[in-house]
Amino acid sequence: MNLSRREFASVMAAALASGFPLAREASAQQAANLYDAPKSGNVHLLHMTDCHAQLLPVYFREPSVNLGVGAMRGQMPHLVGQNLLKAAGLKAGTPEAHALTYLDFERAARQYGKVGGFAHLATLVQRLKASRPGALLLDGGDTWQGSATALWTQGQDMVDACKLLGVDVMTAHWEFTYGEERVKQIVEKELAGKIEFLAQNVKTNDFGDPVFKPYVIREMNGVPVAIVGQAFPYTPIANPSWQMPNWTFGIQEKELQDTVNEARAKGAQAVVLLSHNGMDVDLKLASRVSGIDAILGGHTHDGVPVPVIVKNPGGQTIVTNAGSNGKFLGVLDLEVKDRKVTAFHYRLLPVFAHLLPADPAMAALIDKVRAPHKAKLExxxxxxxxxxxxxxxxxxxxxxxxxxxxxxxxxxxxxxxxxxxxxxxxxxxxxxxxxxxxxxxxxxxxxxxxxxxxxxxxxxxxxxxxxxxxxxxxxxxxxxxxxxxxxxxxxxxxxxxxxxxxxxxxxxxxxxxxxxxxxxxxxxxxxxxxxxxxxxxxxxxxxxxxxxxxxxxxxxxxxxxxxxxxxxxxxx
Structure with a gap:
């Protein structure tokens, strides 16, 4: 279901008129404007991360404590409440303020309703892809874990949902806790030809061979774009090493630089790192590795409405993070001219279930997944x-x-x-x-x-x-x-x-x-x-x-x- 802007505004008006929570304080036009993200540039990337297998809309309270220490004190992403709103130039009491902060959580949650849900996310993805020829949907990982149905199906529910959603590229972290055999089975048999599973920093224990593709180059509107995958570096420490005994992880800064250089040598005019490092790690990495135009990060669940620009010996890198639980979709438009990025525009869109009609095909898949377990779940x-x-x-x-x-x-x-x-x-x-x-x-x-x-x-x-x-x-x-x-x-x-x-x-x-x-x-x-x-x-x-x-x-x-x-x- 691809919606034009006019059709989308009409849907918003109908939703508001029917008494959805946002109707009390927002007009149909305001609701439409929330998802009015005009296209710019010639390279378009949509970014989701850390949904933790939440197929249905949920409530999710953001933190009131996210301390930064040392050089990170007071820096993004270590801002909460009013401090985050001030840095982002947002007003309290708005839908965006509720999505990004803990402020007045109970009242705002009842007013604005639940967030996320793959059926609602699917509608937003379809609209943005329709307006952005060649746009890629990137999944930063922690997708196959976090719910009962994901655990009981060994991630199968999320694999099916992501294929239907139109994910183009992904990296991983909690996915590895299903074990090497299950991960390889999914990657080699179910994702092949549909979703690229990338992880430049996962190697075999014995000879250091790559376990997964490190990167992929896709042409978009005449521009070759490289997407490099970076899985969570500390997986065998933070999670049981016996679940992935034959693989090594790590940040692998030098290897990442070599990978970026190789992608550039093969013609990539823009390079994006799809990362599950955590934002503080991404910020340091961006200062030390050259040639990465943007890092779309995950793992730390930070909803970052304003990207951080990091200087490095090769120029600069845009660093973002797109929250968690299906609550946000990041939209990054790059302008690439003369083989380099000359401009960008970024928006972090909150996914309000009451403002985005459910995609029928995705809703049907979710119902099918849940049906055998419905009584037990509820x-x-x-x-x-x-x-x-x-x-x-x-x-x-x-x-x-x-x-x-x-x-x-x-x-x-x-x-x-x-x-x-x-x-x-x-x-x-x-x-x-x-x-x-x-x-x-x-x-x-x-x-x-x-x-x-x-x-x-x-x-x-x-x-x-x-x-x-x-x-x-x-x-x-x-x-x-x-x-x-x-x-x-x-x-x-x-x-x-x-x-x-x-x-x-x-x-x-x-x-x-x-x-x-x-x-x-x-x-x-x-x-x-x-x-x-x-x-x-x-x-x-x-x-x-x-x-x-x-x-x-x-x-x-x-x-x-x-x-x-x-x-x-x-x-x-």
Missing amino acids: ETLATTEGTLYRRGNFNGTFDQLILDALMEVRGAQIAFSPGFRWGTSLLPGQAITREHVMDQTAITYPWTTLTDMTGETIKTILEDVADNLFNPDPYYQQGGDMVRVGGLSYTCDPNARMGSRIQGMRLGGQPIEAGKTYKVAGWAPVNEASKNAGPPVWDVVETWLKAHKTVKPLRLNNPQLLGVDGNPGLAA
């Missing part, structure tokens, strides 16, 4: 009286729920939950279904653990994760958030040196003793020896929810922070 487990969300450097209310469940059901004094950035949100009064639980926990290594740990070990774990998040050198960051902690209180100084960020650990008001042993629950163990260590985390959470039936507003167990006063990545 079973109500409890009701929430407060907003449940995951996102923020230190904790989220759904993370807190998981921590409370781990401690109560497993009988632990302390609980750890990974600092995952994926997971949808719920509004007060909503039923918590099995699907919502799976949105927070659907991984291929879901086992819970119950371990006796010394106070010294607990501090070491917290220090290691804090360094991963707050190391001033982006190449030593892995892009997740701080491990969520239940039961234990502590103080954190993000600006301190490694080994000195965590202080004042206490349990029940008493100091944690280095040599004393404590019972600690956790989940998502990366070591192979912990397979089937305990029940999967979704069973633990479901047991807790069914016992409580109603989830009262949760008080976050956040650390006391030092040295962050005035940091624009921290809500005032």
